Amino acid sequence: MTSVQGPSVFLEYEGKPVPARELTWAVYSPCGCQSGVIVAQSGTYLIPDEATAWKEYFETAAIRNREKKRGYSFRLLRHEDSTKNLGGNCPHTPKWGVPDTTPPEGMAWGKSSSGKTMHLIPFDGESSNRHSFVTAKDYKGRIVASCGKEDWGWDVDDFLLSELLTCSKCEAALTK
Ligand SMILES: [Zn+2]
Ligand SMILES: [Zn+2]
Incomplete structure (x- = not known):
């Protein structure tokens, strides 16, 4: 890990300004389970808002449109809260609320x-x-x-x- 310190940026979290480097964007799948995270700030890398989080997480506009329609969402959390529900476990069918498109053998x-x-x-x-x-x-x-x-x-x-x-x-x- 580098120890590069970016600018001190504060984001609004529960109505209060909180340093961005203490926050994480949690990614929620359509079923409501948390399926991913992206840190809000790492050095000079900064994700100040939800629109930027979408762009960082889903690569193209076509994929973003599809996932918005499917019901993906982002929520700002403190680091410690963002990892609590991250275990890769989703009890729903289909898993993560999206069709399983894993190709069969062959x-x-x-x-x-x-x-x-x-x-x-x-x-x-x-x-x-x-x-x-x-x-x-x-x-x-x-x-x-x-x-x-x-x-x-x-x-x-x-x-x-x-x-x-x-x-x-x-x-x-x-x-x-
Ligand atoms: Zn689920
Ligand atoms: Zn086809």
Whole structure:
């Protein structure tokens, strides 16, 4: 840890000014369980308001819109309170109040070269090594997603999932 001290910033907490570095933005899932945290201040890094917290936590506007509609929310808490309910345990179904989109064995979320949405495609790679590009066996071949979308080549990098929306038809096929 660095000991860089940023500017002294105070945020309003329960009607009183409290140093931002004593506060954390708690992330609440649609079910009401706390699913994450982001510190309000670390050195010069500062999240002064909820709008900024949204931007820090969810990478793209498309993802933010989806999660707002789903009912995610942020609340400012003192550090010690922000970790009390953070255990990764959510008793609700579906867990965290959002559909489980974990691909089954032999499938992965992938993005076609021209696409901006993740589709569920057959994929036999290692689940721990999804940083690759898969292509159909020959040039004229196509890999077909659960929704019917087909393309020759697909990106199956897990990292893309934090930036792109998943296809609702493919999601529906997943929960069938
Ligand atoms: Zn829950
Ligand atoms: Zn799809």
